[in-house]
Amino acid sequence: MTEEHRIHWREDFPIGQEEDQYVTRREFTRFLALASGAVLIGNGYFVLRRKQQSEQAAEPVEIAGAASLQPGRALLFYYPTPSDPALLIRLQSGQYVAYRQRCTHLSCPVLYSEERNRLECPCHNGMFDAATGQVLAGPPPRPLPRIALHVEEGRVLATGVIGS
Amino acid sequence: MRLRSPRPDRMQQKTEGASAVLIMVLILLLLQLWLLNIAMEAFMAANNSLAVPTFLASAFCFALTLYALKALASLDKEGKSGR
Ligand code: FES
Numbered sequence: 196m197t198e199e200h201r202i203h204w205r206e207d208f209p210i211g212q213e214e215d216q217y218v219t220r221r222e223f224t225r226f227l228a229l230a231s232g233a234v235l236i237g238n239g240y241f242v243l244r245r246k247q248q249s250e251q252a253a254e255p256v257e258i259a260g261a262a263s264l265q266p267g268r269a270l271l272f273y274y275p276t277p278s279d280p281a282l283l284i285r286l287q288s289g290q291y292v293a294y295r296q297r298c299t300h301l302s303c304p305v306l307y308s309e310e311r312n313r314l315e316c317p318c319h320n321g322m323f324d325a326a327t328g329q330v331l332a333g334p335p336p337r338p339l340p341r342i343a344l345h346v347e348e349g350r351v352l353a354t355g356v357i358g359s
Numbered sequence: 360m361r362l363r364s365p366r367p368d369r370m371q372q373k374t375e376g377a378s379a380v381l382i383m384v385l386i387l388l389l390l391q392l393w394l395l396n397i398a399m400e401a402f403m404a405a406n407n408s409l410a411v412p413t414f415l416a417s418a419f420c421f422a423l424t425l426y427a428l429k430a431l432a433s434l435d436k437e438g439k440s441g442r
Binding site: 211213214216217220221223224225227228230231232234235237238239241242244245248249295297299302337340356357 | 370371373374377378380381384385387388391392394395398399401402403404405407410411413414417418420421424425427428431435
């Protein structure tokens with residue numbers, strides 16, 4: 196290779212390998228810092244939801260139509276926020292129980308099965324006991340979060356969420 | 360005609376410094392993802408007691424990341440003034 200060729204090569208690729216590596220690492224680090232900020236915002240979302248839920252859960256909410264619910268039937272309601280579906284179930288014994296409707300596996304809505312007296316998740320066949328919310332079968336890792344109820348003068352009030 | 364940059368050792372040092380910062384930021388980000396996972400799991404289980412501690416720990420990691428970025432910026436400046 197002649198000296199002249201060498202000069203042309205240098206003009207076409209003026210950045211050395213070390214410098215190139217340095218710049219790519221620096222830029223990637225900046226990108227990771229951006230991702231770090233995004234993850235922090237994601238964590239902040241849960242703090243906001245917590246605040247929102249605890250504010251709304253402070254107020255007992257009456258479940259409309261609960262008084263006329265027959266034993267062995269279930270009723271959909273929303274608690275603690277209008278975007279949190281929950282199921283009120285009247286057991287054969289006449290006792291009321293309520294759970295959040297979101298499956299603890301991958302958040303599919305669970306459905307009450309009257310004939311088997313359990314809550315079933317259609318997504319991956321998760322099953323929960325209607326009386327306790329405990330997992331009976333399938334992939335859900337935790338019991339269904341329970342909703343605390345207060346019954347007075349035929350009215351059923353939701354008073355809080357009991358974590359699993 | 361010289362084919363290499365005038366101060367290869369200095370550049371190599373800078374690259375090594377950037378690599379160290381990169382690894383540190385990467386570890387912090389993995390830690391934050393783990394914290395986010397914990398917060399999400401707890402949220403799904405209607406257990407809200409972990410939301411604030413995980414957020415604070417994540418904020419601490421983010422602050423360390425910003426500090427690392429500052430170190431990277433000073434490495435950059437140093438390199439420019441040293442040229
Ligand atoms: S989402 Fe309910 S079992 Fe998978």
